[in-house]
Amino acid sequence: MPFALRLLLVLITGVGLAGCAAKSAGAPGGMPAAARSDTAAPSAKDIDLSIRRGVDFLLENQNPNGSWGSPTRTTGMDVLAPMPGSHHSFQMACTSLVVMALHELRSDRPEVIAAAQRAEKYIVDNVSRVKRISPEVIYNVWAHAYAIRALVRMHDRAGDESRRRRIRLLIKSQVDLLNHFQMVQGGWGYYEFDYPTRHPGWSAMSFTTGTVLIALREAHEIGMEIPGRIIEGGLRNLRHCRLPDGAFVYRDTGWWRPRHPINRHTGSLGRSQVCHLAMRLWDEPIEDAMLRRWLDLLFNRLGWMDMARKKPIPHESFAANSGYFFYYGLFYASGCIEQLPADQRAPYREKLVAVLLALQEKDGSWWDYPLYNYHQTYGTAYALLCLAAAR
Numbered sequence: 019m020p021f022a023l024r025l026l027l028v029l030i031t032g033v034g035l036a037g038c039a040a041k042s043a044g045a046p047g048g049m050p051a052a053a054r055s056d057t058a059a060p061s062a063k064d065i066d067l068s069i070r071r072g073v074d075f076l077l078e079n080q081n082p083n084g085s086w087g088s089p090t091r092t093t094g095m096d097v098l099a100p101m102p103g104s105h106h107s108f109q110m111a112c113t114s115l116v117v118m119a120l121h122e123l124r125s126d127r128p129e130v131i132a133a134a135q136r137a138e139k140y141i142v143d144n145v146s147r148v149k150r151i152s153p154e155v156i157y158n159v160w161a162h163a164y165a166i167r168a169l170v171r172m173h174d175r176a177g178d179e180s181r182r183r184r185i186r187l188l189i190k191s192q193v194d195l196l197n198h199f200q201m202v203q204g205g206w207g208y209y210e211f212d213y214p215t216r217h218p219g220w221s222a223m224s225f226t227t228g229t230v231l232i233a234l235r236e237a238h239e240i241g242m243e244i245p246g247r248i249i250e251g252g253l254r255n256l257r258h259c260r261l262p263d264g265a266f267v268y269r270d271t272g273w274w275r276p277r278h279p280i281n282r283h284t285g286s287l288g289r290s291q292v293c294h295l296a297m298r299l300w301d302e303p304i305e306d307a308m309l310r311r312w313l314d315l316l317f318n319r320l321g322w323m324d325m326a327r328k329k330p331i332p333h334e335s336f337a338a339n340s341g342y343f344f345y346y347g348l349f350y351a352s353g354c355i356e357q358l359p360a361d362q363r364a365p366y367r368e369k370l371v372a373v374l375l376a377l378q379e380k381d382g383s384w385w386d387y388p389l390y391n392y393h394q395t396y397g398t399a400y401a402l403l404c405l406a407a408a409r
Contacts, residue, residue, distance in 0.1 A: 048317070048318045048319045048320050048321045048322075049317065049320050049321070049369070049372075049373065050320060050321060050324035050327075050373065050376070050377065059368045059371070059372065060368075060371050060372060060375050062409065064375060065371060065375070065405055065408065065409050066409070068374070068375050068378055068405060069123065069405050069409070071378065071382035072378070072382050072383065072384070072398050072401060072402050072405075073120075073123065073125065073127075073130060073382075073402065074382055075381055075382035075383045075394070075398055076116055076120075076133070076395070076398060076399075077129055077130065077133055079394070079395070080133055080137070083136075083140055084113070084133075084136030084137045084138075084139055084140035085109050085110075085112075085113045085137065085140045085144075086109070086112045086113050086116050086137075086392075086395040087109045087112040087113070087390070087391055087392035087395045087396075088105070088109070088390070088391045088392075089101070089104075089105045089108075089390045089391065090391050091388075091390055091391040092390065093330050093388050095330045095331055096389075096390065097332065097389065098154075098155060099151075099155075099157075099390070100151050100152045100155055103148075103149060103150070103151035103152070103155075103157075103158070104151050104155060104157050105390070106144075106147055106148050106149075106158075106161070107148055107151065107157040107158045107160060107161040108157065108161075108389070108390070108392045109392070110141070110144065110145060110147075110148050110161040110164075110165055111160045111161045111163075111164045111165075111396070112392050112395040112396050112399070113137050113140055113141060113168075113395075114141060114161070114164035114165045114168035115164055115395070115396055115399035115400065115403075116137060116395060116398075116399045117134060117137050117138060117141065117168040117171065117172070118164070118167055118168050118171060118399065118403060119398075119399045119402040119406065120133070120134040120137070121134070121168075121171040121172075121174075121175065122171075122402075122403055122406040123402060123406050138168075138172055141165060141168055141169065141172075142184070142185075142188065145161075145165050145169075145188055145191075145192065146188075146191065148161045148162065148165070148195075150199065153210060153214030154209060154210055154214070155208070155209060155210075156199055156207065156208045156209065156210060156218060157208050158195070158199070159196065159199055159206050159207075159208055159226060159230065160208065160226070160229070162192045162195050162196050162199075162230075162233075163229050163230045163232075163233040164233070165188075165192050166189055166192045166193070166233040166234070166236065166237050167232075167233050167236055169188055169189045169192070170189065170236045170237060170239075170240055172185055173185045173186065173189070173240055174240070186240075186242065189237050189240075189242055193234065193237060193242065193244060196230055196248070197245065197248050198216070198217075199217070199218060200217060200248060200251060200252070201217060201218050201219055201220070201221075201222040201255075202215075202217050202218075202219040203219070203221075203222050203251075203255055203258075203270050204222065204227075204250070204251030204252055204253075204254045204255040205222030205223070205226070205227035205251070205252055205255030205256070205270065206222055206226045206227050206229075206230045206252070207220065207221055207222045207223045207227075207269065208223065208226060209221075221269040221270055221271050222255050222269060222270050223268065223269045224255070224256060224259035224260075224266040224267060224268065224269065224270070224272075224289055224293050225266070225268075225288075225289040225292050225293065225346075227252050227255050227256055227259075227293070227296070228256065228289075228292035228293040228295065228296035228297075228350075229292060229296075230252065231249065231252045231253070231256075231296035231299070231300060232292070232295060232296050232299060232350075232353075234248070234249065234252075235296070235299045249300060252296075253300055253302060255270060256293050256296065256302075257302075258270055258273075259272065259293070260293070261276060261281070263283060264294070264308055264311060264312055265281065265283045265285075265286035265289075265290055266286050266289045266290055266293045267281040267286075268280050268285070268289070268338075278338070279336070279337040279338055280333065280337060280338035280339075282337070283315060283319075284319065284322045284336070284337035284339075285338055285339060287315060287316050287319060287320070287322055287323055287339070287343075287347060288316075288323055288339070288343030288344065288346060288347030289343070289347070290312045290315075291313070291316065291347060291350040291351045291353070291354050292347075292350035292353075294308060294309060294312060294354060295350055295353045295357065298357060306357075306358055306359065306362070309354045309357055309358060310358065312354070313351060313354060313355065313366050316347065316348075316351055317366070317369045317370075317373075320373065322335075322336060322337055322339060323339055323343060323344050323347060324344070325339070326339035326340055326341045326343070326344065326386075327341045327344045327386045327387075328341055328385070328386060328387065328388070329341050329387070330387075330388050332387075340387065341386040341387030342387035342389065342393075343386075344386035344387075345384060345385075345386050345396070345397045345400040345401055346400060348370060348373065348400065348401075348404055349400040349401075349403055349404055351366075351370065352370060352403065352404040352407045352408070353407075355367060355370070355407070356407055367407075367408040370404055370408060371404075371408050374401050374404055374405060378401070379394075383397065383398045384397040384398050384400070384401040385397040385398075
């Protein structure tokens with residue numbers, strides 16, 4: 019290679035790395051540059067305005083059948099999503115997250131109440147359509163988990179006993195399906211590339227397992243019977259995936275390469291919160307100090323996840339982070355914050371709110387990864403759930 023061309027490549031690479039480093043360190047404590055602020059913490063009025071803008075975005079983009087999201091936008095680099103089952107799962111998961119958010123916000127606006135009712139009808143009428151997509155793809159586990167959490171909130175606010183009974187039957191059906199698709203190792207994942215068996219066995223993902231266990235805990239708390247074998251299998255998987263410093267390997271085969279960046283703390287910034295929260299809710303010995311440690315790591319080094327935000331290819335960023343861990347990670351971090359003693363929550367809430375308000379899009383949405391036409395829905399729902407808890 020000619021010397022001049024080599025020199026040009028070195029210069030380009032150096033500028034690129036400097037730019038990435040600047041973005042990662044672009045705000046105090048590793049916060050995304052957009053969240054930098056020398057002003058006072060966001061006020062209640064600021065939070066309320068942000069919430070209203072987010073809700074208005076959802077109202078403007080609800081589908082006629084009451085759902086949110088669609089397969090209508092592509093990037094040419096879309097994730098594997100066999101038709102039509104992948105989109106049944108994506109749409110159900112997104113709609114369930116929005117229903118969760120609208121319930122937590124408890125708005126008295128008539129248009130919000132009407133939108134929530136249409137979404138609830140969609141869930142009740144369509145949750146049974148969500149099935150395994152193909153021998154290799156099991157995105158439906160996300161839909162089952164988030165549908166349970168939406169149905170639990172619908173159950174809590176149901177006006178009559180007959181509706182409660184119907185909702186409980188739907189929750190039981192989703193629990194049964196999660197039992198059906200629990201992996202032989204005990205956790206849950208969303209791919210099966212080796213053995214398309216009744217109980218998949220390719221590799222359970224730690225964060226998917228945490229997501230499911232939290233949903234099952236909410237179902238348990240309204241009196242649903244959850245077989246102990248399912249819970250113990252999930253917790254066993256999380257124990258296996260947990261490293262001594264509290265990081266979680268991406269999937270249970272991660273122990274083959276425990277020092278790969280995706281399995282270290284920088285790659286676990288969006289996973290450790292959901293996994294620790296799931297373990298704590300099921301009475302595993304996760305202490306406040308461990309929750310604080312990983313909240314501090316998340317906010318001090320959020321630039322590692324921010325570098326992945328809006329990148330179109332999964333795991334293309336540093337530490338093999340994917341954009342879709344950004345708001346997902348913040349949502350479960352919010353759950354960890356609420357587990358702390360009341361007098362320890364405020365500083366973390368302020369950091370979380372500052373990030374969310376700074377990154378809200380001009381149209382009122384939040385998004386972190388281009389996923390067909392679902393990303394603005396799930397990102398906005400996660401953010402609103404965080405703001406509802408902080409408010």
